[in-house]
Amino acid sequence: MVNPIKRIPKEMFEPKRVDESLAEKIEKPSLSFWQDAWLRVKKNKAAIVSVVVLTLLIIMALIGPYLSGHTVQQNVEHANLPPRIAAVADVSWLPFDGTLKNRDGAILTPYEDRQITESYWFGTDSLGRDLFTRLWLGVRISLFIAFLATAIDMVIGVSYGAISGYFGGRVDNIMQRIIEILSGIPNLVIVILLILILEPGILAITLALALTGWVTMARVVRGQVLKLKNQEFALASKTLGATDYRIIFKHLMPNMVGVIIVNMMFTIPSAIFFEAFLSFIGLGLKPPNASLGTLIEDGFRVMLLYPYMLIIPSIVISLLMVTFNLLGDGLRDALDPKMRD
């Protein structure tokens, strides 16, 4: 096992010239925080697909109710019509041909039987209201509740966490004990009791969600503030005479934006879930208002006869939840400084 040693010319051992001035050269353009984050999100295919799907859903929530040409006016003669889309009615694997299967397997054709010429894309409910329009109105309300609750959450959580972390000492101690006790109470209990008191409605649900959701945000923000407040830039600002308010909001906050956004991305789907959950146990919006939760609840009641009333809103809420969660995951990976490579 003797390796034949190649003859290596002597010149190869001469030290190479190093140009000192090049040592400090920056090879790549410097990236801002957001450019950096965007680069990383772009690599995450699931997150990108989620952004696209979410954008589509939000656009539909805004314009969807005006597209079908039907309103949510009651029209009992058109009640319980299955979905029919003329363009794809002949595609056999798509359930948009306007027929219904009976439990015994018999096929019903309510459009022909009742001689209705117009098509309802997602069918109609028991009062003959167009479900396509109602669905997107419902998505709109669900998203509105989720966004509003998340915004309130953020304001309370960030302020609470920042104050608790920044001032420390006894203030922190007391505020943390309060949080400890609050987080000991199941959210569900508070939400249900609040809704019972406030009478179900958009505002009551939003308020109940906001009041229970801010604790996580407050904890996260407090942790960040504790970490940041003793760093040099904060101390420098303090020695220059900046007020506490200015230090918190001008200096500490920009450093926490990533964490706050990631947290919000997970609060939104949980708000959507809780709203639907409340509607499902009968504490949701009162008719004629509809949210995704009430649509699913209505559909569930007639599941055996008119499955489309349950399945369509179920698909939409699942899409919303999945995409928000995937986007949240993607953003967390992109914005978390610990993950930087």
Next chain:
Amino acid sequence: MVGYLLKRIGLMLLTLFIVISLTFFLMKLIPGSPFSAAAKLNETQRAIMAAKYGLDQPVPVQYLKYMTNVLQGDLGVSFQFSNTPVTELIAKRIGPSATLGLQAMIFGTIFGIILGVIAALRQNTWMDYGSTLVAVLGKSIPSFVFAAMLQYFIAVRLGWFPVAFWRGYEYSILPTIALAIFPISIAARFMRTEMIEVLSSDYIVLARAKGASSFEVAFKHALRNALIPVVTVLGPLAVSLITGSLVVERVFAIPGLGEQFVTSINVLDYPVIMGTTILFAALFIFVVLIVDILYSIIDPRIRLSGGEN
């Protein structure tokens, strides 16, 4: 350790006390009365009913009385089920709920852990992607949507399982799956991350070097350490099962606590709502404490201190 435990138990009792008081006073704020549905009652009859249930007394008196009763294990009598004591109602209903909850918890965590381990051992293969897909879907899709879909497609369309009710073991399978999907997804995600981290540590390399089979490495060496952090999520998981049981029991018409809670809300049966709330809260607080203690027993590196670090 003992000091910490005492502090935690003290905090636990304080929280429970606050929950009970909060529930009581919020309940008093709710508009409407349990007798408003009985329209046939006239004023006198209503007053008699109120007196019978102690609703004519000032709120502080009612509060004191309620607290004394709760301390003695008496949660009052139900308004809707002709004077049945709440404790009796709960005792009657807790069976199906506990069965479902335990089954879902055991099945969910074990299956989730297996999924997570497989995903970690076969990283970036179809098995990994499949398990991730299950985890994402399970975490995202609301339990009642999932339950309704299971019921429609598997029970109604395919007829593999009974559609609803609670008449035997096969009736509990679909609800258990519906409840377990959340624990599965959380356990799988957690397990995968932990397992990947543990698998790259030095002692695993050593175990491989000394010639242990990959099966042995995975299950004898890596799994033990990777399991530790999973214990932390058991608390939140148990809580999610309580939330889930409210809707899943409704979907499958199971005579459990959750289903009763929902009906009681709809008819404003205060004592039942309060009793169930207290039970849920106590369960929640207790589970969190147990998980914390368990955590320190399993992993001696973690010392129970003030919980500040």
